Amino acid sequence: xxxxxxxxxxxxxxxxxxxxxxxxxxxxxxxxxxxxxxxxxxxxxxxxxxxxxxxxxxxxxxxxxxxxxxxxxxxxxxxxxxxxxxxxxxxxxxxxxxxxxxxxxxxxxxxxxxxxxxxxxxxxxxxxxxxxxxxxxxxxxxxxxxxxxxxxxxxxxxxxxxxxxxxxxx
Numbered sequence: 001x002x003x004x005x006x007x008x009x010x011x012x013x014x015x016x017x018x019x020x021x022x023x024x025x026x027x028x029x030x031x032x033x034x035x036x037x038x039x040x041x042x043x044x045x046x047x048x049x050x051x052x053x054x055x056x057x058x059x060x061x062x063x064x065x066x067x068x069x070x071x072x073x074x075x076x077x078x079x080x081x082x083x084x085x086x087x088x089x090x091x092x093x094x095x096x097x098x099x100x101x102x103x104x105x106x107x108x109x110x111x112x113x114x115x116x117x118x119x120x121x122x123x124x125x126x127x128x129x130x131x132x133x134x135x136x137x138x139x140x141x142x143x144x145x146x147x148x149x150x151x152x153x154x155x156x157x158x159x160x161x162x163x164x165x166x167x168x169x170x
Contacts, residue, residue, distance in 0.1 A: 088129070109122060112128075143163040145161040
């Protein structure tokens, strides 16, 4: 017990000697002049506005969205997609993987693998993808689709999309 007493006393006394440096630093910081605060920004003079209840909206009622009249396109000018309800129309093209082809000399089919682990055999004319895509061609390297995409005004425009052979997962 006596062997631990003297080293602990020496340790306590040596910690007190560093207190001088701390005291000098605190005195130096307190002696520095205080920096003045940044000046306040100049604010324009407030001029109250008179409220006219007949011509302005009530401040106690939630605002209503403005109604915008979009001219309806002629029905004959717009093509409308017709989904056939196939299972592959519920998958986006990003969730489908083109794995290969099968053929019998007359027709070429594509093998599509979905994220839920099912492989489907599809052919030209079948529907595929969320954008009402119809398969218009199958090659050894890709599937060519004609998709129907909304133009935002009630009509649908056609665009071509391709699903490339996925060689990384073979």
